[in-house]
Amino acid sequence: MLKRERQAYILHQVNLHNRVLSASLSNEIAVSEDTIRRDLMELSDTGQLVKVHGGALSHSFTNVNRPAEKVYALPEKRIIAAKAAALIQNGMFILTGGGTTIVELAKALTIDLNATFISGSIPAIVEYMHHTNIEVIVLGDKLSKTSQITYGADVMEKLKSFTPDMCILGINALDMEHGITDNDWDVVQLKQHMINSAKKLVCLTISEKINTVQPIHVCSTKKIDTLITELDPNDALLKPFAEAGIKVI
Amino acid sequence: MLKRERQAYILHQVNLHNRVLSASLSNEIAVSEDTIRRDLMELSDTGQLVKVHGGALSHSFTNVNRPAEKVYALPEKRIIAAKAAALIQNGMFILTGGGTTIVELAKALTIDLNATFISGSIPAIVEYMHHTNIEVIVLGDKLSKTSQITYGADVMEKLKSFTPDMCILGINALDMEHGITDNDWDVVQLKQHMINSAKKLVCLTISEKINTVQPIHVCSTKKIDTLITELDPNDALLKPFAEAGIKVI
């Protein structure tokens, strides 16, 4: 049995039973435990399972602990959220994506704001839900565990029936030449549809992500109406975007 | 059983029951109390629970910062949740409603369960989301603040495209004569559609709500396949339902 085959078998067993023992695998495949251990080590290094003393476990077993999620660059994101919240007026119809910046925006909204929010991001929805005067429209579909946002044909289809006053997105990479880019195919599809459905596009990002590029193209900078970062709007880093006609806040 | 597996089990028990006893764990897992104590020590050191004389407590139990929202009749609902969780097999397609009992069910699911859950209840979805092997389908529509569940024409329409293996509902009033009744028009509409779309109907309720009636009719007892309460299935209160052909658990 080839190494590759063996590892595929191990992975299959882990996904099936959520746990494997080095000793049993050694018997089943008829190789030494050392070899099994080396395989488990490799699979663990590539993040496909979790190696433990005596064997390995599927990821689901160890993820039991819900880590009090640390938000990266929280102070910056709070500044961004405050600026974005100021844009939202009573009666508006707002489409938002997911991500920690959007969640901060949801938290930053004034308690008496009277607006409608459309979103498929569960963490964001949970926050909107706490504002009694906000109307929430949930975009339903398959839920992505990694991004905690719904995606798929249903969402895209549903988006066609809205024309929100603005679409607010947290973005992962922005560059004058390549525009908005991202690294998750499904999320990119979703963002494109969201952008096209709304009257205006507001992008939120920490300055760190400006002038960076990710593999998948979302849209060009021309689509962006407003760009919000934690920096002063006159900061040199933002000059090119302001000159391109984007309202920088 | 591997050490990490054991610790995952202990954590699950702690999160479920808010407390565990070293002696009972020792019996359940069939290891010495010393080993349990060492496990509890480790979990305590990593801040995942609080070690006390005789066993351990859930962190949220003692943490004043995060007051666990009070759920009415929580012990009873946990019993119900455990019984309901036992019905769910790998590969099943489950439609669930909202309410605190359903949320408890979501918490009670074993971490390695491999099933698909469809729901419009945000609190339930948040729980499902934490189970890595569970696939979640979000029913999108307008969100009701009071019941934290989506409702409306979109949900009803979407429900037509599913035929779940079972529909699990928390119910507010049950009576042999009037069947399932409720007091919220929108929720009733939703429940009716959910009931009609699924192969089987499983109803969860604390015994207190049995033989009570609410203003709006949902469906007759004939539609109910399984009834789960915190009581012993042979309890006199449940007799009429068992005699009517309902599987009482």
Next chain:
DNA sequence: ATTAAATCTGCGTGTTTCTGCAAGTTTTCC
């Protein structure tokens, strides 16, 4: 096809981890 390089695998060595037991101490509860 042949050969050299790279990789893979099994074994022996010594080390670490895990678990249960025993002996002595602390806590709890009557």
Next chain:
DNA sequence: GGAAAACTTGCAGAAACACGCAGATTTAAT
């Protein structure tokens, strides 16, 4: 205050592990 339960500490056997090495196998280039 005293008994029972829970705990701490130390220890020992078993299992799992890391590491180096040598032979086997695969890969790639001649």
